[in-house]
Amino acid sequence: MLVRHLTDAQDFDAIVLVRDREARRRRDGGESLRLVLGDRTGTVPAVLDDGGADVAALCPVGAPVHVTGRYAVHARHGGRLVLRSLRAAHADEVDWTTLLDGPPRAAAQMEADLRELVSTVQNAHLQALLDAVFGPDAATWHAFRDAPAAKRYHQAYRHGLLEHSLTVAQAVSAISATFPGIDRDVAVTGALLHDIGKLEAYASHPPTIEMTDAGKLQGEISLGYYRVRRLIEDLPGFPEELAAAVLHIILSHHGLLEYGSPVVPCTREATLVHMIDNLGGRLGSFDRLEKELPDGSRWSGYDRALGGGAYFAARAA
């Protein structure tokens, strides 16, 4: 029983996550609780009219709760759950994979895919650099494995950064033979590292993801650039031009100055990573919008990342 599939007048009995809440005092001194409840398929507003202070204490934002009630759809403002009961969920009845959005592939599988892709990089210096970031013993590996890729829009969930970086690098790898003149090792390394600054730019306290002070004051691109240039300084004999090629990918991967890159891509490899990153972001928006699409709808609402609505054609049976 997932929130995206609710239909008018349907009874509801499930474990969900409290995404937001507001208490309103009633005339008689009681409180009416306005909540936003959710699972990995989306969110739904809810109201509990008999919920006083005691009940409110049970449902801090982020907590899993067990609720019962009925779903009702209004012409303009859409549907709402009218709750009959609400209690804190027991740890053993919570299935987090139904509550929090996440990647379609398991983290362990993505880690294996990452290691396989890294192993195809021939250049020893780039191997050493990738090992310093993604090696099982690297200081950053565990943080990278768990980090989200964004606050919203695409892959804004645990393992999202791993999923996004891996997908972009796989696509870069797949496509680099189609076009002439691309240094595949440099392109794949740049693709894997391009968003590494997000490690410092985002602080993930599930289910919320916030930008850090460093992220706001310095920007994720600067942070990633510093980290990789600093690592390279400690790798003996790393060629200067190779370093410049990788750093240029990180710095230019937003493609335009107005999107936060201090330089525009001026190598084939930087152009490739920028475009595939952009493509990955947009297709990720389609994934997110499709998950949120109400049953029976073909068009999402206006989406800022796409500059329009997304259309999902019916699939043949």
Added chain:
Amino acid sequence: MLVRHLTDAQDFDAIVLVRDREARRRRDGGESLRLVLGDRTGTVPAVLDDGGADVAALCPVGAPVHVTGRYAVHARHGGRLVLRSLRAAHADEVDWTTLLDGPPRAAAQMEADLRELVSTVQNAHLQALLDAVFGPDAATWHAFRDAPAAKRYHQAYRHGLLEHSLTVAQAVSAISATFPGIDRDVAVTGALLHDIGKLEAYASHPPTIEMTDAGKLQGEISLGYYRVRRLIEDLPGFPEELAAAVLHIILSHHGLLEYGSPVVPCTREATLVHMIDNLGGRLGSFDRLEKELPDGSRWSGYDRALGGGAYFAARAA
């Protein structure tokens, strides 16, 4: 002896193409001929001081000529060929492949690759549509095979449209498994057809490529949209939604209204074709800039398509 490799004070003796010319009358009644000569590697200014009216008649723009002379470099304006002799080239001494730029792959090879890719499309309706455009007996096949992809910037040469459409479709095919939810048949079909309007929008009279009145007044996207929608009308039972999916790719492939698309991409397949088309165009600019790069240079000049200069790192031996 190609013009890109000329160095200061070098003697020159070769067949080249007249790209432009201007006669200047001298005080003594003779004429000084200012020429632009070229081969597939670029162009070079030239001057012939004793060239009177008789010589001028030998070298209309577009004609191959045999010239001898010496190359000299000036500090500010760069190099120039000072000619000693100029005559029309004999048909049997002209090697067009050294004179005109062209694709790195042979047309026959590209045709074979195209037919192989088309054969992988499963959907029978799309097969029929592709056959109506690219089939060996299709009215448009030979024009498509020979057409250029642009007036300048990338693949502005014979077979350029075939090369560009094929490359984009191959890359779309290669990448469509990396991202979930893509209808590969629709995406590959759209990729092959996305620039079909260029058949009417450009008129190629080698070595010049001009935009036609229809191209200027109606736009290449409208022309391609009309052609494909008109063809589909004559294919019995072509599903309406499938038609909409393909036509949307053609209409939206420039990505933004300000680039001439009347609608923005709102399906995964249209997003994919737009982005890979864009990527192909930019990497094509790198190819062109690298061809024109003087020996010893690492940076091209400012390029409007890239929004900056292109950098070509030294390749390891």
Added chain:
Amino acid sequence: MLVRHLTDAQDFDAIVLVRDREARRRRDGGESLRLVLGDRTGTVPAVLDDGGADVAALCPVGAPVHVTGRYAVHARHGGRLVLRSLRAAHADEVDWTTLLDGPPRAAAQMEADLRELVSTVQNAHLQALLDAVFGPDAATWHAFRDAPAAKRYHQAYRHGLLEHSLTVAQAVSAISATFPGIDRDVAVTGALLHDIGKLEAYASHPPTIEMTDAGKLQGEISLGYYRVRRLIEDLPGFPEELAAAVLHIILSHHGLLEYGSPVVPCTREATLVHMIDNLGGRLGSFDRLEKELPDGSRWSGYDRALGGGAYFAARAA
């Protein structure tokens, strides 16, 4: 008794249209109905506190209802009708012309004006084309006569497309003698046809107007271009250059690529139609804003189409 003229503390008793509604469950199990009611002069929020499920069934969005109540103005959020009663209106007590906005001129009068204007076109090919679209027996005539011109902003009502196309064509006709070099027949024909793609781009189910899938995926300009080019193909002997002149007006009438035209106007006639269409749209916004202007106000709010507020000076008695 029209909603635009309501003043604080005024009693209200009228037939109005349900524009939107939302039911809110009260503590005691009853329902409070939040409604938006409207007539052709505008809309007003309303609330009915004793309206349970039975009452709600009487007022689907789009239905005419009879209501009684009192209007009350609040300092910040403006006025609201507090309803005492609500019932479905009987068919024989509904006067649709007071409920739905519409053109100031009667449709029959506009049709007569259109036929008169068409009869002034001298060129026989253009006459044949206009007859194929607007002739009383043309397949599209009745749809064109009834279609709206927009979803909002200007002439977003029945007969709006006829009104807008006719007005633009009349103004083009009136002005084409003031400036030299204009082919009046081409300009008037282009003006009458410029928005013909809206027939497929909008679906009108009064009182709602929606964009169709074809409208979103292909764009109204492409749809109109295809329709007219297809019709011309079936008109024997239609000169190619004349066809290009008319099609160019349709394609370029938004004036700029970023507004959805794949080409910019490059003939006098296309420039004229684009500018007068634009003028008609802006003046139509003034008409709409003036209708909605509360009594006593001189300034409308910010209007996106105008880029500011509209000012309506007092008229001399």
Added chain:
Amino acid sequence: MLVRHLTDAQDFDAIVLVRDREARRRRDGGESLRLVLGDRTGTVPAVLDDGGADVAALCPVGAPVHVTGRYAVHARHGGRLVLRSLRAAHADEVDWTTLLDGPPRAAAQMEADLRELVSTVQNAHLQALLDAVFGPDAATWHAFRDAPAAKRYHQAYRHGLLEHSLTVAQAVSAISATFPGIDRDVAVTGALLHDIGKLEAYASHPPTIEMTDAGKLQGEISLGYYRVRRLIEDLPGFPEELAAAVLHIILSHHGLLEYGSPVVPCTREATLVHMIDNLGGRLGSFDRLEKELPDGSRWSGYDRALGGGAYFAARAA
């Protein structure tokens, strides 16, 4: 014998205007004169190889000269007149109307049309204001009658301001009945006065037109606004709101802040004048481009005012 009609190898013998010149010293001490010669149909480069200092004195920029020579076309840089002789023209052999571009209508006819249009303005205050500017005894009348409308682009010639202001006002008058709610008197008055600031912003010393210091430092809109507001201050009983309506048209007639209007049009009359002024300017560009179009050409070059090339279809015989 007008310069626009010159064809390759044609002999030339005519009075033309010196538009520009440069002397180049030759090795033997003589001078080669490079000239730009023109008449109202355009300009042509010319060269006189035996022209020493004495000849140069005969042809200051702006002077009419008699020249003989031959016209020759080069492949890239177009045509050039090779002169045999050059002398100052006698006053009695100069026909200025063939030398300087000008309006298609005679100034006296335009003045009559202006007075007729002014006489149709009903409002006495506006009549008084128009009389203070355009009355035969008004201080500004003669300057207005002679002023150009621009430095280039459209109506950049004597009487151009009169022609432009009159045409815009006539079109505004013709169209103001087509759209509802327009105060025709205000709109026509605003149209006649909208560019009045150009009197101070341009200094015309035929054949050159320069922007004045006041024009550069204060802008033509500010200058016109000050002039009209100052005049109104001296007209007794001029209603404040009427003044605001006229001044708003002057201030907003560029339509957007980025085009130099400090406010955007927010009345119907200001919207109308802005759009018709804009239309008049663009159609004026077509007139200019058509005049300059070489025989046989259908497309002008790129024109900044139009955002593209202009296309001139063949006219039926």
Added chain:
Amino acid sequence: MLVRHLTDAQDFDAIVLVRDREARRRRDGGESLRLVLGDRTGTVPAVLDDGGADVAALCPVGAPVHVTGRYAVHARHGGRLVLRSLRAAHADEVDWTTLLDGPPRAAAQMEADLRELVSTVQNAHLQALLDAVFGPDAATWHAFRDAPAAKRYHQAYRHGLLEHSLTVAQAVSAISATFPGIDRDVAVTGALLHDIGKLEAYASHPPTIEMTDAGKLQGEISLGYYRVRRLIEDLPGFPEELAAAVLHIILSHHGLLEYGSPVVPCTREATLVHMIDNLGGRLGSFDRLEKELPDGSRWSGYDRALGGGAYFAARAA
């Protein structure tokens, strides 16, 4: 007890200003009052459930009231005052300086600073102009002293225009020696006068500030330009070039056409005043945002004037 310092569950008893209000009818016929209350440190929403029509009459928007109640914070929508009592405040218990925001310096002190700065201007003509505007007997002096500098963003309070003009002029004075070539007298005069058009463009009825019809239809820059140019006309012997220098500062001080300046700064003095005005506006936004910052916060929300959030570092003790 200022509203910015309220914390959850805190009792509240203070004189505050009614910033907005809305009455909602309850089922039982009573009224619930929703209010926005404020003092100079910010605003807070409030609700009074037993407030009927009688109470509502006590609190028109803009009135000072005495309220008691308790502050409660909700997770999503922030804090709200739940009122127990509300009555009109007695004139003698109102301290306006705690209710209305204002400049950090006293008006008398700013007036003294202004007069001191004016006295440092050496040029006699500029002295006369400044005296005609700021002299104690000048018609505009008292209006200038009291006027606000804006509707919002910065110095949107009584004496704000004096504060802003003085600060900009002081900074211009302080900095004009650091850079070579600046005419300090012209720059300081322009700085003092740059916003003088706001006298007519804003109407201040505390606590609300509205733009006037003249402000909307003509723009504050045009109004200021007219006023100063008109004053200069009456000053005998005022040099034309000096007038142009001062008027150019007023006209260009927004820096770009798209910000409402009809000309861009093209003198050093206009550049200086524009940049320091801009700087003053942005730093004023920091002041406003810091005042509104909740205790414990370091980041403001997104601010349109800054193009981002403002960050306030902790100050050392």
Added chain:
Amino acid sequence: MLVRHLTDAQDFDAIVLVRDREARRRRDGGESLRLVLGDRTGTVPAVLDDGGADVAALCPVGAPVHVTGRYAVHARHGGRLVLRSLRAAHADEVDWTTLLDGPPRAAAQMEADLRELVSTVQNAHLQALLDAVFGPDAATWHAFRDAPAAKRYHQAYRHGLLEHSLTVAQAVSAISATFPGIDRDVAVTGALLHDIGKLEAYASHPPTIEMTDAGKLQGEISLGYYRVRRLIEDLPGFPEELAAAVLHIILSHHGLLEYGSPVVPCTREATLVHMIDNLGGRLGSFDRLEKELPDGSRWSGYDRALGGGAYFAARAA
């Protein structure tokens, strides 16, 4: 005898710098030398008709030469020096300060001013940081002292970076008391360091200044950010928040993402440095344009940095 003061028909005899040159072969086998000669006041084209290969060897670009000749002005293309003689200048007759543009203040004086300003910074950590960069023994001090501030536009000469950084810091210091809430130590430190990345981004080989590969691939802001963050890492106990405040100034000092800053200024200090840096750059453009202004001119040509022409009013005697 400086090139800016040349007037028509003036004889010339001076040491100047070869800024550019091109040899043109003449019919008789000799060479005509086209040169651009310059001193610190500007440049002038020159021609030497009898200059063969021997002479050409004497004047590589960048070399000081002694020339004699006469200056002549042409109507369109302006003035040109016709040379009689040209020889290499002897080392002891060259006065570099008249040949190369430079700051108006001596480098030693600027160094003294810098040290004095640094000494006013109270915070010990910032003192340590400034000492690590500007201390007489710092690795970067001598490079900083000599570096230019730009390739063109403003302070594109030796000591230009010192001059620009010092001036901005002095203005920041002077103004920081006028506005409340500014941490003067942070602002002054940020002002001194804001352009430090130019040390690596530019390579100065007088008289040419080029951008380095690192400058193009990484951007001057990234390079400066890395340098300062790396230095801070080695300063024990440097507070993290203080580091963030200084680094944020460097990263944001271009003010907008589209100008290459990866983050926008969100502290008062960053706002101040950005605005004063911007002001300094624009006023520097005035200085450069005034130096190049021909005698008698009041207006410079269009300047991209200013978005218009610069106007220089006559100064009172």
